[in-house]
Amino acid sequence: MPVSWMGPIRQHPADSIDVMVPANTPLSVPSRICTLGFSLIELMVVISVLAILASIAAPSFQDSFEAYRVASARENLVSTIQFARTEAIRTGQPVVVRRKADCASNNWGCGWVVFRDTNGNNTQQAGEASIRETETQRGVSIRSNAGSADFQAVNIFGQFAGSPFFSFFIGPTPNDDANNCTRVVFSSAMRALSTKGSGSGFCP
Template sequence: MGHGRGSKCPHHRGMSHTQITPAQQSCPNHSGFTLIETMVVVALMAILAGMAAPSFTGAFQRYRVGTTADDLMASIYLARAEAIRSGQQTVIRRQTACGLSLTNARDWSCGWQVFIDLNDDKVLNNNEVLVRQVDLGQQVTVRKHNVVDPQVLSFDRFGQVTQRGQGMSISPRGQQTANLDMVCFSQGTRIRAFKNQPSSVTSCPTT
């Protein structure tokens, strides 16, 4: 006898599992998610993503700050090596042409250039060798602590910094309360990096 309207799909007991009847082929497949279930899952994923976003943002900011501090340290070591190799003063000078509105002469947020300063004027001239150039994006703020010679770091022919007690701070741009990294000069040629310092710290630690 045929199946009436609204009846269930036939199972045909006793038939081999490899045999499919025409009635079974026409039976609709109801497996999968409903529209409501899918919407609930999407909503939950959006909530979880929103909760995780601040953590990811903070991690990216810390990565940019750390990378910039590493670039500065590498430039300092390179400038010292070039000063000793060439027997000339070597200078790290801030860049100013990058489209940012720099706050003052201590703002190094555009990046910097490393060059051998043949005439000791601390300016890159046409006859002088550009050793390295670091171009920063618009994601970090780099500031020099000292108001004396704020645009340069210079090293004598022995590789020693010519103005001791200097320091640089690197922080996420536009984040006034975010923690920062510092690169500091102590006596002689010692350079120290201080990671994840409070934003209230404005000078290098003395210890």
């Protein structure tokens, strides 16, 4: 049987000589095909391990979120009280920080409003415009232990009109007994001291 020499030309790697290969010469075929990827069992094992790790890390994430919400509410509250003091001294008028009425009594979690109390009755009325307003503090509960649970008045000297000391208790909700609770104590000089803890001495 005659051999056809019209097949492909292969180049010799050593001396770069072109070699004619018969067209009907079979080329080498890999003896085994490699498979890539995971088997079903391997995939199920990986998913199970990830689920276990996620369940272990979940409480840590929850604590971090609660701590962040409480810290954010504390910063908003402290900055509001300091702002009210500055405005009272600057304008020579009493300034009141009053909680919004959307929540139950003594709960400041719905936010608060700051206004100049021109008639001294601690209630915002017509003509007493808001000079600052804070929206709902989501995921936290805030309670005051002062004589008035709904407002704090600052006189023209930058001092609280009522008790020289008062506290706010801030905690995450609904887990209001968590270790992420914070008690904020304001002195007569309007300085704020924050302490973290748990139980009735710190949580709302």
